[in-house]
Amino acid sequence: MATIAIPGQIGEAAEERFRTCPDTGLHVHAKAETLIRVNLITAVTFLGIGGLLGLLVALTRWQAVHLLPAEMFYMVLTAHGAAVLLFWIMFFEVALFYFTSAVVLRSRLATPNIAWLAYALMLIGALTATVAVLQGRSSVMFTSYVPLQAEPHFYIGLILFAVGMLITCFIFLGTLVIAKDEGTYEGSVPLATFGGLTGVIIMIFTLASGAIILIPTLLWSVGIIGHIDPLTYKLVWWGMGHSSQQVNVTMHVVVWYTIAALLLGARPLSEKVSRSAFLLYILFLQLASAHHLLVEPGISSTWKIFNTSYAMYLAVLGSMIHGMSVPGAIEAAQRRLGHTKGIFGWLREAPWGNPAFAALMLSLVMFGFLGGISGVILGTEQINILMHNTLYVPGHFHATVVSGTTLAFMGVTYLLIPIFFRRDIVFPKIAQWQPYVFAIGTAGIALFMMGAGTLGVSRRHWDITFTDALITFDYPATAFFMLGLNGLSAIIATVGGAMYVIVVVASIVWGKRRTEEDAKTNPIAPGAAVLAQYGGEDTFKLPGTIVLVSVFFIAFALYYFINWRFLAGIWPMS
Amino acid sequence: MVERIGAVSQDEPAAGAAERDERPPFMQRLLDNPFLLLFIGVTVPTVLYLIWGILEIAQIPLSPS
Ligand code: HEM
Ligand SMILES: [Cu+2]
Numbered sequence: 122m123a124t125i126a127i128p129g130q131i132g133e134a135a136e137e138r139f140r141t142c143p144d145t146g147l148h149v150h151a152k153a154e155t156l157i158r159v160n161l162i163t164a165v166t167f168l169g170i171g172g173l174l175g176l177l178v179a180l181t182r183w184q185a186v187h188l189l190p191a192e193m194f195y196m197v198l199t200a201h202g203a204a205v206l207l208f209w210i211m212f213f214e215v216a217l218f219y220f221t222s223a224v225v226l227r228s229r230l231a232t233p234n235i236a237w238l239a240y241a242l243m244l245i246g247a248l249t250a251t252v253a254v255l256q257g258r259s260s261v262m263f264t265s266y267v268p269l270q271a272e273p274h275f276y277i278g279l280i281l282f283a284v285g286m287l288i289t290c291f292i293f294l295g296t297l298v299i300a301k302d303e304g305t306y307e308g309s310v311p312l313a314t315f316g317g318l319t320g321v322i323i324m325i326f327t328l329a330s331g332a333i334i335l336i337p338t339l340l341w342s343v344g345i346i347g348h349i350d351p352l353t354y355k356l357v358w359w360g361m362g363h364s365s366q367q368v369n370v371t372m373h374v375v376v377w378y379t380i381a382a383l384l385l386g387a388r389p390l391s392e393k394v395s396r397s398a399f400l401l402y403i404l405f406l407q408l409a410s411a412h413h414l415l416v417e418p419g420i421s422s423t424w425k426i427f428n429t430s431y432a433m434y435l436a437v438l439g440s441m442i443h444g445m446s447v448p449g450a451i452e453a454a455q456r457r458l459g460h461t462k463g464i465f466g467w468l469r470e471a472p473w474g475n476p477a478f479a480a481l482m483l484s485l486v487m488f489g490f491l492g493g494i495s496g497v498i499l500g501t502e503q504i505n506i507l508m509h510n511t512l513y514v515p516g517h518f519h520a521t522v523v524s525g526t527t528l529a530f531m532g533v534t535y536l537l538i539p540i541f542f543r544r545d546i547v548f549p550k551i552a553q554w555q556p557y558v559f560a561i562g563t564a565g566i567a568l569f570m571m572g573a574g575t576l577g578v579s580r581r582h583w584d585i586t587f588t589d590a591l592i593t594f595d596y597p598a599t600a601f602f603m604l605g606l607n608g609l610s611a612i613i614a615t616v617g618g619a620m621y622v623i624v625v626v627a628s629i630v631w632g633k634r635r636t637e638e639d640a641k642t643n644p645i646a647p648g649a650a651v652l653a654q655y656g657g658e659d660t661f662k663l664p665g666t667i668v669l670v671s672v673f674f675i676a677f678a679l680y681y682f683i684n685w686r687f688l689a690g691i692w693p694m695s
Numbered sequence: 696m697v698e699r700i701g702a703v704s705q706d707e708p709a710a711g712a713a714e715r716d717e718r719p720p721f722m723q724r725l726l727d728n729p730f731l732l733l734f735i736g737v738t739v740p741t742v743l744y745l746i747w748g749i750l751e752i753a754q755i756p757l758s759p760s
Contacts, residue, residue, distance in 0.1 A: 294729060294730075294733070297729055309723070309726070309727050310727075315726070318729050318732065319732075319736075321733075322732055322733050322736035322737070323736060325733065325736075325737060326736060326737045326740055326741070329737065329741075330745065333745075350752070352752050352755075353749065353752055356745070356748045356749065356752065357745065357749075360740065360744060360745055364740070393722075396726050397722070397726075400725075400726065400732075403732055403735060403736040404735065404736070404739055405739075407736075407739075407740035407744065408739070408740055408743055408744050410740070410744055411744060411748070414748075419751070419752060419755045420748065420751045420752065421751055424747055424748060424751050427743070428743060428744055432743070
């Protein structure tokens with residue numbers, strides 16, 4: 122790992138240290154690299170903790186096991202949501218923001234010292250909020266809907282975390298400016314950087330909404346403000362809560378393109394089309410926040426339907442473009458590499474034993490089929506009512522943010538470790554199976570929670586047998602069965618998650634150091650050159666992808682109409 | 696375009712002049728301008744989701760106490 126000082130063109134750059142990565146040929150800024158490493162390690166730590174908490178929740182909802190007592194359940198549920206949805210995902214995203222800006226653009230990172238400040242704020246914030254939850258008096262769920270009140274340091278923690286993230290976003294933008302000024306790239310930025318920019322833009326709106334609502338809520342919790350209107354809270358809070366999910370979608374799409382590029386040299390089918398799909402995200406994705414308010418009285422259907430249906434479908438269109446472009450890019454690359462047999466030869470002969478590739482494909486399929494379709498169902502005002510606030514909702518978002526985002530992030534980790542830690546992945550057999558085990562487990566939790574939700578089982582509910590309750594209700598036996606299957610799937614998902622954490626930690630600590638020789642004899646990212654380039658495959662001769670996309674549309678249409686049918690059954694019209 | 700002219704005049708004064716005449720298509724200029732995208736990406740949801748939503752909530756009549 123030769124470290125060289127590049128004679129800089131402008132001021133500060135002169136002292137910056139870079140290395141040329143033997144695996145990717147990328148020109149890596151040493152300070153950016155250290156930040157990427159530390160953020161990755163922090164992210165994985167939170168995933169390990171948060172995943173175990175998820176298991177405890179699932180084992181409690183498995184009525185026959187019913188592990189935790191009621192108060193513990195709500196505390197653990199709050200901690201689970203925060204640790205994984207906020208801290209695991211967002212620390213990982215910080216690493217991706219630095220990767221897609223400084224590293225992909227071969228630039229130095231803007232203000233590395235301030236990036237450390239951002240990291241410190243995020244870490245202190247995350248720990249403060251976690252401690253607040255574990256102290257037991259802030260079991261308000263990660264949504265912290267008023268008038269539920271947490272202790273002040275819960276909100277302070279979240280605010281510090283958000284400030285750190287905001288600083289990170291500005292460092293990303295600053296790095297774009299530096300790269301342009303110092304001429305580290307020509308023309309337009311590569312797609313990975315453009316996707317990172319999309320994520321940063323949505324993140325900034327996310328954090329602005331968060332500031333607007335969390336600061337008054339903090340003041341309310343210390344008694345300075347007397348009242349916060351619950352509906353306004355929900356509206357603004359979801360500007361943050363939902364938009365941050367859209368950052369996740371954006372960044373896992375970036376990860377899909379990145380894995381395909383690194384492993385196979387795949388370029389987007391058309392750079393322009395993919396960029397435009399990201400533009401649809403910038404314009405419309407955040408409006409879909411309105412789907413969280415679909416049953417609120419007091420807000421007009423015009424607002425609801427405009428923001429969910431019309432706008433959301435344009436954003437979904439963006440996702441469908443990526444959902445077609447990614448397998449299309451893989452098909453085109455595979456055909457170029459000589460895998461041309463029949464319609465699906467390229468798919469059969471793909472590197473399924475490579476955990477990064479397996480994770481990419483599983484994430485793509487599960488995000489589309491499970492998360493995407495159920496998301497459109499929940500985002501449609503009329504049929505949302507069938508599943509609103511049932512377990513269908515966590516079922517849906519475990520398909521998006523766990524099977525989709527988390528699995529994609531896991532996959533790219535198998536490439537980021539050799540690239541940025543310069544270590545080989547240890548336990549290759551465990552690594553190879555990990556995405557499959559995790560995918561089966563998370564597909565199970567997504568499907569069985571959706572199944573229980575379709576039967577009306579509420580989310581965030583400790584005891585669906587209503588022991589000791591004055592008014593009781595009998596759920597069908599199938600609902601209990603679904604929760605049992607959910608518990609079993611949770612165990613499988615936890616095993617898959619543990620395999621990931623073990624491989625990551627062991628590789629970082631004990632992995633064999635990669636030399637320049639290894640990069641030649643055992644390349645891990647043979648296609649890396651295309652990652653930092655602008656340009657697409659510009660071909661549409663992709664019979665396999667067309668078949669796959671058609672299957673998706675048929676499944677989508679069928680399921681969509683089945684739900685309208687359900688609705689008609691509930692509300693007979695004749 | 697402004698930044699572009701700046702960059703050109705620093706590194707390659709000669710090659711810049713010809714390039715400056717043919718403006719890239721509108722979409723490309725939009726997609727190449729991170730700060731314009733940032734502006735759009737924050738304004739659109741602020742107006743259509745937040746402000747419009749808050750106006751709707753503000754119109755709900757208070758219950759007579
Ligand atoms: C081993 C893996 C996991 C298991 C077994 C699991 C299981 C569960 C269960 C059973 C619930 C409770 C549903 C309810 O009662 O309302 C839940 C909630 C939740 N999970 Fe997970 N989960 C896992 C991983 C994740 C990951 C990786 C994320 C995010 C990236 C995540 C995000 C959430 C969120 C945001 C909630 C909602 C909490 C709330 O309602 O306040 N989970 N999870
Ligand atoms: Cu949402």
